[in-house]
Amino acid sequence: MGFDLLHSAEDWPAFAGDDWPRTIMSVPVTDRFFAKQGRSIGRWKLTHTSGRELVVYLKRHFELPWYSALLAKLFPARAWSPGVEEWEHLQWAANAGIPVPRAVAAGEFRGPGVKLQSFLAVEELTGELGLHEAVPLASLRLNEADFSAWKRGLVAEVARLSRELHRRRTFHKDLYFCHFYIPEADTRTVPADWRGRVHIIDLHRLGSHRLGWLWFVVKDLAQFLYSSDELGVTAKDRLRFWKLYRQGEWGPAKRPPAWIRRFIRMKAERYAKHNAKRPAIAPKGA
8 A cells, every 4th residue: 555654542553453454444344434535434343353342433534635645745744634644633632631532543554556544443431411412411410509619620621721722822622511521420429620631632633823823712612602502501501601710820932812702703793694594403513
């Protein structure tokens, strides 16, 4: 296949087999399977040689643009595919102290000619739910006082994680409510400390922007604002998020000015109007 680029965790071959690079693009994965426009994602359960199990989501891209394949030939040390790019984003986030799923394998298969394919295997956050499911569930399971306390802690942690990205001038670009995950068990009680209990998923579009960074702040926070509507999140919760997000530790980075809150609301309203014209078949932002 040419000069392929492969990454894997140390324990991956013991789960996937020593010949995994040869079989990874053809292995049947049918659980929670979805395919669209030359790409697919599915849930895959593997068994270690010792008997332990590993559950991953396998993302595969079977048809990538010819110019990406050409660039991969010209500059082979760099990633030119969604699979390896997201692997690098997940590694960066983990090193920055941002809780994300563990990436266990990724690769690009280059050639023949101008053909390029890629994949990424990410460990499942077993027992966790996206906030679009977790918040309504907690509202049913907790009494009013506990639910308010629960949201205060959760809002503080989500604001902190958003700030940790943005103070590094790094942006998710799909910062929707459904891309934050927490343990399902945490919808039954009020955690004493939320730190480390909230994961961020789907970092395929993650990017750093030193120029024009305010626009990406607006875009990220507008996505979050829009996607949290009608899910047990109140105006008071949103105001608390904004205050904690801005008042936290920004280090040498300049914090976003207060006046952009108006533009965040305007952008969120545009998302709402645009998506009102489309059928509601998935969580906002999914």
